[in-house]
Amino acid sequence: MAENIDDYLQQGIHGQKQTKPDERRKFLGTLRERIVIALKQPQVREDGVYPQVEEALKANSQAHLYLNGNMSYPYLSKYIKLASKYKVEYTIVTNKEHNSEIGIVLAHDYAIDKPEIFVERKTVKTESKKPKGGIFAKLFKRSR
Numbered sequence: 792m793a794e795n796i797d798d799y800l801q802q803g804i805h806g807q808k809q810t811k812p813d814e815r816r817k818f819l820g821t822l823r824e825r826i827v828i829a830l831k832q833p834q835v836r837e838d839g840v841y842p843q844v845e846e847a848l849k850a851n852s853q854a855h856l857y858l859n860g861n862m863s864y865p866y867l868s869k870y871i872k873l874a875s876k877y878k879v880e881y882t883i884v885t886n887k888e889h890n891s892e893i894g895i896v897l898a899h900d901y902a903i904d905k906p907e908i909f910v911e912r913k914t915v916k917t918e919s920k921k922p923k924g925g926i927f928a929k930l931f932k933r934s935r
Contacts, residue, residue, distance in 0.1 A: 817891050819857035819884040824902040827851050829909055832859065835894030836866050840873060843910045847897050848877045857896040860885030870895055 828847040
């Protein structure tokens with residue numbers, strides 16, 4: 792009985808014990824095994840939204856969107872609008888002791904163990920503006 796009272800007092804003072812606290816800090820309060828999709832902070836700061844996130848929100852309306860409250864609201868607002876559009880609940884998570892590298896996380900309240908949760912960065916294709924034939928073609932063209 793003494794152990795139960797001591798545990799009860801410790802829980803009252805420090806709060807309920809959590810499993811994997813480091814993982815929960817990193818993933819904005821949820822566990823890795825529950826995540827559908829995640830973006831890092833620099834990705835959230837990019838212009839526009841990732842189409843993969845929109846598809847995930849559309850397909851997982853029962854999931855919950857966690858947003859990093861240490862980021863500026865204008866970056867988060869575009870994902871909040873998407874969550875509202877697809878009727879997905881969201882929470883802005885602010886941890887003053889730890890600023891996670893993660894910007895947003897879409898997660899269920901049960902394990903789904905998706906192997907790849909991070910979205911690849913957007914790649915912008917840039918076309919080369921070099922003239923065809925290179926520098927030698929220019930030299931030969933001039934000498935003729």
